[in-house]
Amino acid sequence: MTLPVDLSTTLGNAWFPTPIFTASGCASSGKELSQFFPLKDIGAVVTKSVMSKPRHGRPTPRMAETPSGMLNSIGLQGPGIDSFLANDVPWLLEQKARVIVSIAGETIEEYSTLARKLRSVSGLSAVEVNISCPNVENRGLVFACDPDASRRVIDGVRKTIGGELPIIAKLSPDVTDLASIARGVVDAGADALALINTVLGMVINLDTMKPHLGGKTGGLSGPAIRPVAVRAIYQVHAALPQIPILGMGGVASGRDALELILAGASGVSVGTASFGNPTALISIQNELRDLLAARGFATVQQAIGFAHRDESV
Amino acid sequence: MTLPVDLSTTLGNAWFPTPIFTASGCASSGKELSQFFPLKDIGAVVTKSVMSKPRHGRPTPRMAETPSGMLNSIGLQGPGIDSFLANDVPWLLEQKARVIVSIAGETIEEYSTLARKLRSVSGLSAVEVNISCPNVENRGLVFACDPDASRRVIDGVRKTIGGELPIIAKLSPDVTDLASIARGVVDAGADALALINTVLGMVINLDTMKPHLGGKTGGLSGPAIRPVAVRAIYQVHAALPQIPILGMGGVASGRDALELILAGASGVSVGTASFGNPTALISIQNELRDLLAARGFATVQQAIGFAHRDESV
Amino acid sequence: MSSINRSAVQRKVTIVGNKRVGAYHQILLNVGDLVKSCKPGNFIAIAVGGESSKMVLRRAFAISRVSDNSQYGGTMELIVAPHGSGSRWLCAQIEGTELDIVAPLGTAFGIPTEPINALLIGGGYGSAPLFGLADVLKTRGCKVDMLLGASVGSKIYAPMEGKRSVNSLRIYTEDGSMGETGRVTESLLDIVQQRGIDVIYSCGPMAMLAAITALVADTEVIHQCAVEEAMACGIGICMTCVLPVTNSDGTTSMLRSCIDGPVMDGSHVRWDLVGKVPEVQQ
Amino acid sequence: MSSINRSAVQRKVTIVGNKRVGAYHQILLNVGDLVKSCKPGNFIAIAVGGESSKMVLRRAFAISRVSDNSQYGGTMELIVAPHGSGSRWLCAQIEGTELDIVAPLGTAFGIPTEPINALLIGGGYGSAPLFGLADVLKTRGCKVDMLLGASVGSKIYAPMEGKRSVNSLRIYTEDGSMGETGRVTESLLDIVQQRGIDVIYSCGPMAMLAAITALVADTEVIHQCAVEEAMACGIGICMTCVLPVTNSDGTTSMLRSCIDGPVMDGSHVRWDLVGKVPEVQQ
Ligand SMILES: Cc1cc2nc3c(=O)[nH]c(=O)nc-3n(C[C@H](O)[C@H](O)[C@H](O)COP(=O)(O)OP(=O)(O)OC[C@H]3O[C@@H](n4cnc5c(N)ncnc54)[C@H](O)[C@@H]3O)c2cc1C
Ligand SMILES: Cc1cc2nc3c(=O)[nH]c(=O)nc-3n(C[C@H](O)[C@H](O)[C@H](O)COP(=O)(O)OP(=O)(O)OC[C@H]3O[C@@H](n4cnc5c(N)ncnc54)[C@H](O)[C@@H]3O)c2cc1C
Ligand SMILES: Cc1cc2nc3c(=O)[nH]c(=O)nc-3n(C[C@H](O)[C@H](O)[C@H](O)COP(=O)(O)O)c2cc1C
Ligand SMILES: Cc1cc2nc3c(=O)[nH]c(=O)nc-3n(C[C@H](O)[C@H](O)[C@H](O)COP(=O)(O)O)c2cc1C
Ligand code: FES
Numbered sequence A, B: 001m002t003l004p005v006d007l008s009t010t011l012g013n014a015w016f017p018t019p020i021f022t023a024s025g026c027a028s029s030g031k032e033l034s035q036f037f038p039l040k041d042i043g044a045v046v047t048k049s050v051m052s053k054p055r056h057g058r059p060t061p062r063m064a065e066t067p068s069g070m071l072n073s074i075g076l077q078g079p080g081i082d083s084f085l086a087n088d089v090p091w092l093l094e095q096k097a098r099v100i101v102s103i104a105g106e107t108i109e110e111y112s113t114l115a116r117k118l119r120s121v122s123g124l125s126a127v128e129v130n131i132s133c134p135n136v137e138n139r140g141l142v143f144a145c146d147p148d149a150s151r152r153v154i155d156g157v158r159k160t161i162g163g164e165l166p167i168i169a170k171l172s173p174d175v176t177d178l179a180s181i182a183r184g185v186v187d188a189g190a191d192a193l194a195l196i197n198t199v200l201g202m203v204i205n206l207d208t209m210k211p212h213l214g215g216k217t218g219g220l221s222g223p224a225i226r227p228v229a230v231r232a233i234y235q236v237h238a239a240l241p242q243i244p245i246l247g248m249g250g251v252a253s254g255r256d257a258l259e260l261i262l263a264g265a266s267g268v269s270v271g272t273a274s275f276g277n278p279t280a281l282i283s284i285q286n287e288l289r290d291l292l293a294a295r296g297f298a299t300v301q302q303a304i305g306f307a308h309r310d311e312s313v
Numbered sequence C, D: 001m002s003s004i005n006r007s008a009v010q011r012k013v014t015i016v017g018n019k020r021v022g023a024y025h026q027i028l029l030n031v032g033d034l035v036k037s038c039k040p041g042n043f044i045a046i047a048v049g050g051e052s053s054k055m056v057l058r059r060a061f062a063i064s065r066v067s068d069n070s071q072y073g074g075t076m077e078l079i080v081a082p083h084g085s086g087s088r089w090l091c092a093q094i095e096g097t098e099l100d101i102v103a104p105l106g107t108a109f110g111i112p113t114e115p116i117n118a119l120l121i122g123g124g125y126g127s128a129p130l131f132g133l134a135d136v137l138k139t140r141g142c143k144v145d146m147l148l149g150a151s152v153g154s155k156i157y158a159p160m161e162g163k164r165s166v167n168s169l170r171i172y173t174e175d176g177s178m179g180e181t182g183r184v185t186e187s188l189l190d191i192v193q194q195r196g197i198d199v200i201y202s203c204g205p206m207a208m209l210a211a212i213t214a215l216v217a218d219t220e221v222i223h224q225c226a227v228e229e230a231m232a233c234g235i236g237i238c239m240t241c242v243l244p245v246t247n248s249d250g251t252t253s254m255l256r257s258c259i260d261g262p263v264m265d266g267s268h269v270r271w272d273l274v275g276k277v278p279e280v281q282q
């Protein structure tokens, strides 16, 4: 017999029935997964990062499997914000899914423009701001690796949409001081943080003896990076205990989701695991419920950051 | 039939018969592995990082297995430099092993002191300077994460021992801009770079619901991080093509060693793989020889950085 | 918006046969009533490596044939080349092993409503889905010729039973160890002309598909090819498997070969742009 | 400097038996002449998960018994609790499976040269190495009493054959489902006194070993215990498996339990410091 567990959670002022979400770029716009389970049964669908204009993305090969993980270099292929808002969002809302739109830009201005377009859409739960993109105005330096650029992106989005939709800033782990980047975007107006985006990696193809991916480097995801995600979430939760975190990185089971929650995540996105198992989100959600019950938690809320309970500082 | 391949390699002015070395901290001082193969058969033994004084290290548990990897938090337990030089080094030299001594300190001064002690020992091949240690003089900030502190450590070591022994600076991948840290230590006098040290991670124990390791965070190693190592080596070799790199991170087969060499490594250290397989170094070395021959390489030298051959920049 | 094969389900199935055939393994799965929704050209995605596997992605294989009246209920046949760690693992599994599969996936070969002259061209294990296709074409009264090619004879997959459904079969190997020496494209245009071919169905390496497309470009022949791009998910959610495909307005889109393929019209694929990115944004 | 067991070798061996016994699996390996160098207390390190395993570390198991005259040549018996993914994988392997092992590893129980009164105490699968030890002690003319404890009866491992070598056997379970209700430490001091015990040999959870050490601290009894710390390498190269042990000069060293153990003198282990670090540097 399992005790009933209240799985509901919040990020800023957005409420979700469960803490298990898709990860941006790992569920397209939700349609394909809906063949395996109703999208309203999970916490939220985080859509693939969308940009202003349609994009072809990077050349193939776009992926390489690595031990307990994979590299991808998709390069944000997508239809552009207008087509996305006209086609994908209405369909998702019809399914009664909670929708978090992920936006990505090449300039600080592009992020603000994207945020402005979201104002016209009702029914969205939050906006996730993917700042792990190259800043074309600054030698292609990734926004998330530059404390100042990160802050300015979030500041621009806040000015446009702040207070209307919770702003979740998605950070890259490839930085020397994650907590300070986190502090910067929170000061600039982020209501929540998404941790972690992929880790920069590369695979050399031993036949061509060149980098395997069309984009040369790619983002490492999957269970291989879970210890990095747990550390990032733990560190940032310790530094900013009031800021909700949407955790992600290698979650493939209820055990993994609970690990991230104990470290400080209020919600958990599942990415790569869906590629190997289209019903991963549902089984993770069920396993999480059982694990929480077995540990005497009546609500997810009680478990968030529980691993910090005896911290002196 | 396999063509003979010249496996010899160099790091600075040190010569090694093969490019396959142990990784610091993953072979203790070599004695235990010598029961499985003669230490003179591999390129070099890189010894566990030694500090000035004997050290107990961190509390247990000191390890957690993770998907295709592991976390460790040993905390540099060791006998101290005097005992090490009196007992371990002479034994290794007797075995006709090439010896690279890894040193670690808590202050810039401690590194110089350690280097000074090495001057009295003849027969060493190189010194590896492990700068992934907390700097007690600067809020425990890891030297390798601080461009200025990294430079100053290497500068101190160079002043003491530069020109006598090649100085290999071992860097951490947990930084925003690895190439600039690399450039800094090379400017300060490093003859070669060791890439990569472990990636900072954490595992939460689901029974205690606290960080599993005694030291809370630990270093992630093993095949899980290999794509990060390849990327780091590729990036740094592109930025500093003249500087030899001792590559490491998740190498478990000849295929993996070749991948690092093609990315730009002149030598390859094998760490975690020896835990799972005490004869890993030997099989990696044999497999590497066959893979090089199959690709028509007559020498390891020809393969170093081969994946960069068509780079425009 | 294109969408995933409506019949796709995730299921545990059992291996009921695993036999070496030349360089390949013929693997038989008991898939029950799933056979009813499988069409020639569809593929299956299989989780590999068992419970403690370091391989996080499924492996894709063409459905070679399905049969509804075997002793096991519905069975599905795969032809698997032991290539890397995942396919080698699969080839090493014995009868009774349970597999986690998602199937059927992707598009199918278009079946003509009229009896036509069809030429089926397979490269390596690419012949696998062609025999099932030949069966179907035969029942529609089509004339079915087949060309198979591979580097060496052991890589030609042409089972006895399969040959029943084809009117003629020509085999090419690059080293001449079986059939004629050369490639399937050798005298393709002659064959097309002599036999009055209306449709070419092909499956095999991308270079073969591109070469066929180029050869028949100036003819009336329709070329349906089953492409093979590395796939991370197989169900349309990752965008790794894309191919540049010409739209009706002349622009190029990067289409997912797992849901807009694997069967595509060869003349629509921008073979020159595979591995590149169309320069003009849509 | 302490060093690795001189007899340790890496070898491929075959599983020749795998039988469920209560909560455990009794696994029999054909290890050939390796049996000659195995001593009670030694352990074996096994690679788990097969070729495509995500588990990079070996798993350690006490060598329960070796036998030189079985039908297979030398065999080694292990008692394995299905705990996490590695041990569960091992328990699921069938006869004929090849395993990559390193053995024998670690220190062995000290065998007295005089006939003495020995008390063997096992917790859970900790009883595994004690039956082999009992055999040896018997041949030396020792009197051998045994106490086994576990949480529940299914976790008591006490094979029929094993009992031959012990003079008396008392079983304790915490839930009373087998033997007496309680722990092995319940009336330990009485037993020690009544039977004139000279040496206690123990193997089981660390808390049990610590409790025994505390109980006999003020007696003349020698306590040899086989400790169990998480091990990454098993051969002394990683420094993960350390325990705080008192040196002769009163200082404390962090010793590797894989080469300075698993068998240690209980009175030397600083049980109070396990999971901590000695404050004064050596
Ligand atoms: C639609 C489709 C149908 C296929 N049909 C068959 C078939 O009938 N018989 C058969 O033997 N093989 C077929 N393949 C190829 C088969 O999927 C690969 O051989 C297999 O995935 C290789 O996995 P591996 O672990 O053995 O190799 P690895 O090289 O270790 O694989 C590493 C990664 O690369 C991917 N990959 C490697 N090679 C290929 C490839 N050629 N195509 C796609 N992905 C690849 C793998 O999926 C995996 O994610 C098909 C592929 C696709 C996309
Ligand atoms: C010297 C020695 C002798 C042992 N003898 C036996 C025996 O005879 N029978 C038996 O069933 N078990 C024995 N164990 C415990 C056995 O090693 C663990 O149960 C096993 O390693 C757990 O691995 P897992 O993958 O199932 O669990 P997981 O929890 O998934 O293992 C994760 C990691 O933690 C380590 N680990 C987890 N639990 C333990 C533990 N209790 N001790 C040491 N390492 C652990 C594993 O080695 C692995 O690296 C012994 C351990 C040691 C050190
Ligand atoms: C194929 C692929 C595409 C991705 N695309 C995006 C994206 O568009 N925007 C984004 O913020 N993150 C993207 N990510 C990162 C994931 O959202 C997630 O942060 C990361 O993969 C770690 O989670 P996982 O290990 O569960 O996959 C992508 C990841 C993968 C594997
Ligand atoms: C148990 C353990 C101890 C280590 N100790 C040291 C050390 O003392 N000094 C050092 O520079 N690196 C140390 N490392 C890092 C390794 O030398 C190596 O850089 C890293 O593990 C990546 O290689 P691998 O994946 O092959 O293990 C240690 C790694 C492990 C796993
Ligand atoms: S394989 Fe994932 S979209 Fe096609």
Ligand code: FES
Binding pocket: D230, D231, D232, D233, D234, D235, D236, D237, D238, D239, D240, D241, D242, D256, D257, D258, D259
């Ligand atoms: S387990 Fe590695 S030193 Fe003991």
